[in-house]
Amino acid sequence: MSKIFIDPGHGGHDSGAVGKRSKEKDNVLKVGLNLKALLESYGHTVKLSRSTDVFIALSERAQMANRWGADYFVSLHNNSATSDASGFETFIYNGNVSSSTTKLQAAIHNAISKEIGIRDRGMKRESLAVLRESSMPAVLIEYAFISNTVDETILINQVEKLAQLTAKGIVAQAGIVKPTAPTPGATQKEEPKLYKPSASAILNSTATVLKRLEQKVDNPLDPQWREKLLKGELTESDAIGLLYVAIDRGHIVGKAE
Ligand SMILES: [Zn+2]
Incomplete structure (x- = not known):
């Protein structure tokens, strides 16, 4: 079992980036709530930096994870730029990081980039406060550009899919404690019945x-x-x-x- 800290970005007076039809703070909170349920169904303990529309300062988010003794820190964001910018990218701290940090980034990045259906902008490094100040492997996800019409549709309509892909990436690194647990939000697939002749x-x-x-x-x-x-x-x-x-x-x- 791992302690996984999920950080839906922004909140309260800080909307984050704003698109034509949605706000970053709302989009990432929905993914975060879904992601928490999924990771718990895999047997992990999950703490959210926020589960409602409240503001929390960046350093406080990192401190919350440090105090709790999280094993992993994953921050959820929407990107924003000009309307023609599109794609998915992930970040880790650009200073010294452990090999678990680069592994966690690769696991999350690969799980999402293969399935999200938009351009892969790559695995990047930057000195972002939540990544720099958290003391465990930390990855920040920029799912897509809220400023781009196609990308924003993904952010609004594919909340469950984004949560599932993120969970898939995290457990590729953190493992699955309860492999048979039902996956909330996922379509339940019936096991096919085998042909077993009685004689x-x-x-x-x-x-x-x-x-x-x-x-x-x-x-x-x-x-x-x-x-x-x-x-x-x-x-x-x-x-x-x-x-x-x-x-x-x-x-x-x-x-x-
Ligand atoms: Zn953001």
């Missing part, structure tokens, strides 16, 4: 039929299906699909009346 005779007949289909001269069946069956890895929906393949190829013909 060995049925299993053998199924295997024999599949083997015959593999030996057909035209359109032979891929042997992987019989291998899956014998390994107990064939799903029920595959089994039904195979039946239709056999019918479609004319291998199963009903008796004429």
